[in-house]
Amino acid sequence: QVQLVESGGGVVQPGRSLRLSCVASGFIFNNFGMHWVRQAPGKGLEWVAFISSDGSNKDYGKSVKGRFTISRDNSKNTLYLQMSSLTVEDTAVYYCARSSYRQLMPGDWFDPWGQGSQVTVSS
């Protein structure tokens, strides 16, 4: 079945870096754009980043732009989120989600989502 599994979360000190991975299965990974979404404790969902199916186009939310990098390895069916200069405000559960399109398009929807990976930034 179509599945996304995140990994790489953990506890990290402020200012440090962390890389999340999301392994896809059950569908042709290189046919779909991919998103990262996060949920801070007690908060709602926040869109983080998007990458097109071939990796050529990327977009970021304002709160992570310049610090986070989204990438993918289509040969490994894997999506990544490289997070740098982490702050306590980046503490959240991070979800990967499949786009409905190859490129960023209005009218997109996210389906499916992974179970999430917890990232805690704390000294």
Next chain:
Amino acid sequence: DIQMTQSPSSLSASVGERVTITCRASQSITTYLNWYQHRPGKAPRLLIHVAGSLRSGVPSRFSGSGAGTDFTLTIRGLQPEDFATYYCQQTYSLPYTFGQGTKVAIK
């Protein structure tokens, strides 16, 4: 950024009841509005896309409607597995934004 406002923020309902959740966008988003269900510790689940299209496999007791700035998610005949938090999301323009969520609890 487009602001998405859901109401109510929480509600209590009994099994079998009809529940309505509304979502208002700060500007027109045509029908580029999705609804998700999120249970604690689980992956968020798409229910409705482009305002009124039911995702394959989602029970027909879920329905969505609306266009422009005002949207509604209706659950007819609430089931025990429906107690969760529901989010609307606009994908009209970046950054894609979500409502703050509506928690549906057992009365």
